[in-house]
Amino acid sequence: MTFLLFAEQMLNGLQFGIMLFLMAAGLTLVFGVMGLINLAHGSLYMIGAFAAAAVAGATGSFTLALIASLAAAAAAGALIELTVIRRLYKRDHLDQVLATFALILILSEGTRWVFGSFPLYLDVPSYLSGPVMLPGGIQYPLYRLYIIGAGLLLAVGLFALIARTRIGIQIRAGEADREMIAALGVDISRLYTLVFALGAALAGLAGALVGAIQSVQVGMGEPVLILAFVVIVIGGIGSIKGALVGALLVGMTDTMGGVLLPRVFALFMDPSAATTVGASLGSMLIYILMAVVLIMRPSGLYGST
Amino acid sequence: MAEPLLQTRGITKSFGALKASDAISLDLHPGEIHALIGPNGAGKSTLIKQIAGNMTPDSGTVHFLGQDVTALDTVARARLGLGRTFQISALAMDFTVLQNAVLGALGARSGVMRFFLPVMKDRALLARAHEALERVGLQDHAATRTAELSHGQRRQLEVAVALTLKPKAFLMDEPMAGLGAGGSKRLTGFLDGLRAEAPILLVEHDMDAVFALADRISVLVYGQVIATGTADEIRANPDVRRAYLGEEDAP
Amino acid sequence: MTRETYINAALSLLLVLVPFWAWSTGQAYILTLCTKVAILALAGVGLNIALGLGGLVSFGHAAFFGIGGYAMGILASHAQTFDPIMDWPILIEGTKSMPMIWLVAMLASALAALLIGALSLRTSGVYFIMITLAFAQMLYYFTIGWPAYGGEDGLSIYVRNSFPGLNTLVPVQFLILSYVILGLALLFSARLARAPFGLALSAARQNADRVETVGIAPYRLRLVAFVISGAITGLAGALFADLNRFISPTMFSWHTSGEIMIFVILGGVGRLYGPVAGAALFILLEHLLGGVSDYWKIFLGALLLAVVLFARGGLIGTLAGREVAHG
Numbered sequence: 102m103t104f105l106l107f108a109e110q111m112l113n114g115l116q117f118g119i120m121l122f123l124m125a126a127g128l129t130l131v132f133g134v135m136g137l138i139n140l141a142h143g144s145l146y147m148i149g150a151f152a153a154a155a156v157a158g159a160t161g162s163f164t165l166a167l168i169a170s171l172a173a174a175a176a177a178g179a180l181i182e183l184t185v186i187r188r189l190y191k192r193d194h195l196d197q198v199l200a201t202f203a204l205i206l207i208l209s210e211g212t213r214w215v216f217g218s219f220p221l222y223l224d225v226p227s228y229l230s231g232p233v234m235l236p237g238g239i240q241y242p243l244y245r246l247y248i249i250g251a252g253l254l255l256a257v258g259l260f261a262l263i264a265r266t267r268i269g270i271q272i273r274a275g276e277a278d279r280e281m282i283a284a285l286g287v288d289i290s291r292l293y294t295l296v297f298a299l300g301a302a303l304a305g306l307a308g309a310l311v312g313a314i315q316s317v318q319v320g321m322g323e324p325v326l327i328l329a330f331v332v333i334v335i336g337g338i339g340s341i342k343g344a345l346v347g348a349l350l351v352g353m354t355d356t357m358g359g360v361l362l363p364r365v366f367a368l369f370m371d372p373s374a375a376t377t378v379g380a381s382l383g384s385m386l387i388y389i390l391m392a393v394v395l396i397m398r399p400s401g402l403y404g405s406t
Numbered sequence: 407m408a409e410p411l412l413q414t415r416g417i418t419k420s421f422g423a424l425k426a427s428d429a430i431s432l433d434l435h436p437g438e439i440h441a442l443i444g445p446n447g448a449g450k451s452t453l454i455k456q457i458a459g460n461m462t463p464d465s466g467t468v469h470f471l472g473q474d475v476t477a478l479d480t481v482a483r484a485r486l487g488l489g490r491t492f493q494i495s496a497l498a499m500d501f502t503v504l505q506n507a508v509l510g511a512l513g514a515r516s517g518v519m520r521f522f523l524p525v526m527k528d529r530a531l532l533a534r535a536h537e538a539l540e541r542v543g544l545q546d547h548a549a550t551r552t553a554e555l556s557h558g559q560r561r562q563l564e565v566a567v568a569l570t571l572k573p574k575a576f577l578m579d580e581p582m583a584g585l586g587a588g589g590s591k592r593l594t595g596f597l598d599g600l601r602a603e604a605p606i607l608l609v610e611h612d613m614d615a616v617f618a619l620a621d622r623i624s625v626l627v628y629g630q631v632i633a634t635g636t637a638d639e640i641r642a643n644p645d646v647r648r649a650y651l652g653e654e655d656a657p
Numbered sequence: 658m659t660r661e662t663y664i665n666a667a668l669s670l671l672l673v674l675v676p677f678w679a680w681s682t683g684q685a686y687i688l689t690l691c692t693k694v695a696i697l698a699l700a701g702v703g704l705n706i707a708l709g710l711g712g713l714v715s716f717g718h719a720a721f722f723g724i725g726g727y728a729m730g731i732l733a734s735h736a737q738t739f740d741p742i743m744d745w746p747i748l749i750e751g752t753k754s755m756p757m758i759w760l761v762a763m764l765a766s767a768l769a770a771l772l773i774g775a776l777s778l779r780t781s782g783v784y785f786i787m788i789t790l791a792f793a794q795m796l797y798y799f800t801i802g803w804p805a806y807g808g809e810d811g812l813s814i815y816v817r818n819s820f821p822g823l824n825t826l827v828p829v830q831f832l833i834l835s836y837v838i839l840g841l842a843l844l845f846s847a848r849l850a851r852a853p854f855g856l857a858l859s860a861a862r863q864n865a866d867r868v869e870t871v872g873i874a875p876y877r878l879r880l881v882a883f884v885i886s887g888a889i890t891g892l893a894g895a896l897f898a899d900l901n902r903f904i905s906p907t908m909f910s911w912h913t914s915g916e917i918m919i920f921v922i923l924g925g926v927g928r929l930y931g932p933v934a935g936a937a938l939f940i941l942l943e944h945l946l947g948g949v950s951d952y953w954k955i956f957l958g959a960l961l962l963a964v965v966l967f968a969r970g971g972l973i974g975t976l977a978g979r980e981v982a983h984g
Contacts, residue, residue: 138783188966194783195714199922200965202915206958214952327794327911334787374804381802388795392776395788399780458870484872496870498863506867509860513871518857519881525853571871 108239110360111353116245118352119252123307124329125336125344126259127300133339134275134296135190138197141181141204142304142329143322144212149174149305150312150321151212154221163226167309174305175298182297187290205323213319220316223309248310255303256345263341272296276339328355331387335394337404346402351387358383409472410435411575411605412488417456417466426452427463428629434575434605439597441608441616444626445649450609451493453626454579457607458490459483471574484513489573489604493580495560497552503563504548507535510570538569542596558589565596575604582612594618617641625649661977665930672836672937680829688828689900694933694940695835696896701920701932702842703889708918709927710850711882712862713778717789718917720773720796721766721887723909725894728762730806730904733814755820755834758895766891767884774883778876790911797909811905818899825899835896839933842889847929849885858882890917919957923964925971934972 128142152173157166185204189197229244263269271287275296308322315321332351336343363379370378394402410433419427426449434440444450455461457468459480467476475483484490497506508525511534512518525531539545542562547555555563561581568576581597582590594615597606601621610616616623617637624634627649633640640646672691679687700722707713735742735751742749752758777788801809817825825831849855861868861875868875898904907913916939924935942960946953968975 132783138786185962185966192965194786195708195922195926196965196969198714198716198786199918200962202919203958203961203965206954206961210952210955210958214955323911327790330787331791334784334791338783377802377804377808381798384798384802385795388791388798391791392788395780395784396776400784480869481872481874484870490870492866492870496864496866498860498867500863501860505856506860509856509867510871512853512857513868513873518853518873518878520853521855522848522852524848524851525856526851528853567867567871 104237105239106360108237109241110356112239112241112245112249114353114356115349116249116252116352117356118349119249119256120307120311121325121328121332121352122256122345122348123252123303123310124325125332125348126256126341127303128329129333129336129339129341129344130272130296130300132333133341134272135293137186137190138194138201139186140198140201140326141208142300143326144205144208145174145178145301145304146308146322146325147212147319148177148208148308149302150223150308150317151216151221152305153309153312154223154317155216157223158221163224163229163313166223167306170305170309171302174308175302177305178301179294179298181301182294186297187293190293209319216319218319220318223312223317225313244313248314251310252307255306259303259341268292268295328387331391334401335391337398337401340401340403343401343403350390354387354390355384358386362386410469411471412457412577412607413469414453414457415467415469417453417463417468419452419456419461419463425629427456427466429466430626430629430631431466432607432624432631432634434607436605437601438621439601439606439608439619441610441620441623442626443610443613443616443623448626449629450626451579452629454577454609458488458577484571487571487574488577489568489571489575490577491561491564491568491579491581493583493609495564497560497563497567499551499553501552502548503539503544503550503552503555504532504535506552506563507539507548507566507570508532510538510567511535514571534570538566539563541569542566543592557584558586561585561589561593565593573604576600576606576608578606579609580611581608582610582615590615659977661928661930661973664973664976668930668934668937672933676829676832685828688832690940690944692828692832692835692900693897694937695832695839696893696900697917697920697939698933698936699835699839699842699896700890700893700917701924701936702839702846703886703891703893704917705886705921705927705932706846706849706889707883707886708921709931710855710862711858711879711886713879713883713886714786715777715789715883715886716786716911716914716918717773717791717793718887718890719909719911719913720789720793721770721890722894722897722913722917723793723796723800723906724766724769725762725891725896726898726904726908727800727806727894728765728891729758729818729895729898730812730814732758732761733818734806734812737815753816753818755818755825755899758818758899759892762891762895763888766894767888769891770884770887771880774880774887778879778883790914793909793914794911797906797911800906800909807905809906811903811907814898814902814904817902831900835900838892838896842892843929843933846889850929854878854881919961921971923961923971925973925975925977928971928973928977931971931973938972 124146128139131137131139149170153166153170156169157163181204185200189200225244229247231243232240233243233246235241263272271292275292328351332347333344335350336347359380362383363376366375366379412434414430414432417427417430430453442450456463459478467474469475470483470486470488508531511531512525536545539548542565544559544562544566547559565581581593585593590612597619600606620637622634623637623640624631625640625646632649633643633646676688676691704715704718707715732751733753736753742751773792777785780788806812819825820834823830823834857868857873858878861878865875894908920932920935920939922935923938924931924933942957943953946956964971
């Protein structure tokens with residue numbers, strides 16, 4: 102394997118990891134602050150992608166499309182929180198799993214109803230398309246670099262938000278002790294809606310950004326959701342830092358495993374079989390990674406209890 | 407004096423800078439009630455957990471029936487015959503009172519991996535369960551759902567489940583907590599008779615009960631046992647008066 | 658007799674009368690639907706032992722359903738091509754015999770449940786939910802990439818497997834077979850709940866400290882429950898594959914795990930007949946609403962949401978009221 106290919110795959114892994122982080126951040130925030138496990142997070146990713154595709158189709162502006170994805174997912178998140186999710190905070194995990202599974206059914210079929218079963222396409226704008234030359238002679242698509250940059254910027258912004266701002270202090274207090282923040286006079290139900298909408302907006306943006314590389318279709322959020330769960334379980338549920346580390350680990354493992362394993366298998370199998378077996382083992386790798394992490398540390402890398 | 411049944415030697419446990427147990431050595435002899443008292447935060451729960459097997463000490467050992475059990479977990483210690491009751495009732499709330507007692511009897515007899523015969527028709531288990539309920543005075547509530555019991559009745563059931571195990575020693579964490587004066591008095595009378603069967607290590611806040619029952623009292627302050635002795639010795643001990651009784655037991 | 662007993666009896670009667678009516682009026686399609694209800698209910702009976710009795714929220718029972726299905730698919734496909742599964746060191750051939758297939762399906766899924774359970778039960782709460790999900794996903798991706806048995810496209814078995822003395826291709830005969838197995842599983846599950854093991858497992862769900870204090874290790878109870886649960890769901894997978902004469906990675910998908918869970922919850926978690934009521938309701942809805950709208954899952958979602966938010970005992974719990982479900 103050449104260095105160039107390796108470097109390109111590393112960047113792909115990084116890009117995938119960053120997108121997973123945008124998904125996982127919301128999940129882990131919602132779990133950390135509200136103690137809620139939300140399967141419908143993938144639907145918010147899907148909603149963001151559909152909103153972006155619809156707005157880009159109508160206006161032709163990619164920037165407007167991204168703004169639409171943020172707004173639509175945040176609004177959908179707030180709506181879901183107000184109508185359903187807040188009834189679940191005091192319920193056990195089984196009820197949370199089932200109710201949010203029900204939300205997936207409703208949101209997925211609802212989207213299919215509105216947009217139909219055919220995938221939509223969200224085009225990369227011309228000023229972001231095409232490859233660029235990186236130092237070391239690596240040719241890499243500009244749009245993927247843009248995603249990496251935008252994701253990193255958002256990650257930094259999120260960490261700053263939590264470390265520096267008033268909202269961030271309230272979020273951290275909420276993670277440490279739910280009764281305490283009530284005692285501090287924080288309007289908890291507003292904080293919860295806000296946190297949920299923030300997580301939703303990040304997921305929606307991730308959906309729109311990825312939607313321009315893949316197609317926009319119903320069910321697109323589900324594989325990503327499960328990976329995001331793997332991410333936060335590896336990182337330790339509730340930890341933003343864990344989500345970042347977990348996302349990069351999973352992104353890298355998945356991408357590199359998918360590329361390297363078929364080559365390893367090709368050494369002793371016929372090439373076409375090696376490709377399929379290697380690819381499927383590659384997608385098993387992250388689950389093996391998760392199992393190993395949980396065996397060593399049953400509450401994840403940065404989990405508290 | 408006879409060989410102690412239960413013994414801790416130099417148990418130490420730290421959480422960061424805080425020494426919750428500081429070289430604690432206690433023993434429990436056959437036929438005695440040994441009470442452990444101390445202000446809140448003195449490290450009583452931490453000590454209980456280490457004796458019961460929920461927590462491993464950083465150093466020091468726990469001996470039970472002459473055997474070093476420091477490395478054994480709760481289950482193994484229970485099987486050896488350590489009967490424990492909890493400060494906050496740990497009962498199967500959806501079960502009837504009788505089912506909780508049968509569970510204890512089942513634990514005492516091996517053979518939980520049986521999948522076909524109805525457990526609530528097992529005569530031997532039922533006999534043992536009923537006997538224990540009768541001893542604590544819950545026989546009329548056998549069919550009541552545990553969640554519907556009063557607080558005091560739950561405490562009685564805790565003791566009954568421990569009785570079904572026919573333990574060699576009891577470890578009781580504040581059995582009087584939340585009982586009214588009447589209930590407290592009845593339980594005191596009951597424990598008084600129980601010590602002949604198996605000795606009791608009793609953690610208790612109710613000073614009337616402690617001074618009425620205990621053959622010996624140990625006082626735990628900041629993770630250290632500052633005194634051990636009879637009720638009179640403890641009352642007279644100046645360290646104890648200063649550290650503890652002077653503040654909390656003012657008449 | 659409690660009210661729940663009457664409801665169970667009425668439900669049993671209904672499940673017998675409907676196919677009897679369908680059979681006498683020659684509606685083979687309804688017979689197939691009833692068979693599907695019985696098989697899916699069987700999968701739910703399996704999950705209910707872990708979830709209802711043991712309180713183990715497994716979000717990965719599709720793993721066992723799929724393993725049961727693939728056990729059938731692998732054995733039957735080798736038998737249909739007369740190509741042994743392996744010939745060294747010992748010769749293992751495929752088979753079309755249902756009892757043999759069921760045995761293999763149950764052993765394989767029990768073994769998988771032992772491995773998955775041994776690892777997953779070290780965790781609890783959300784971690785347990787997620788790690789069971791992850792193990793099922795792992796198998797899902799493995800079967801997608803495993804070309805020998807159809808990979809992503811799945812694998813068809815042309816003729817339904819055989820049972821001594823029966824013609825399983827006659828819908829009513831396969832239906833009776835499925836009903837008998839479901840009946841046996843219900844009987845087993847009812848006895849299990851009342852046995853010493855069931856008492857201890859249920860107690861471990863309610864209060865693990867209590868169980869430890871009487872000298873019983875909750876981990877062992879839960880692991881055994883998980884294995885039994887997996888084996889029953891695996892058997893259901895083998896039957897389901899035989900019903901459709903088709904296996905595919907979808908059997909392993911997380912939607913399958915979610916649906917098995919839905920059967921249990923719609924019917925009433927921890928109730929003996931919960932999975933039966935739930936699976937019947939699910940198939941009924943799929944059939945009725947599916948005819949009205951292509952988007953029937955919206956209504957399924959809304960119903961599930963309503964059950965979780967407002968009727969926590971499920972169908973049987975709502976009808977029977979709050980009663981001690983075991984004992």
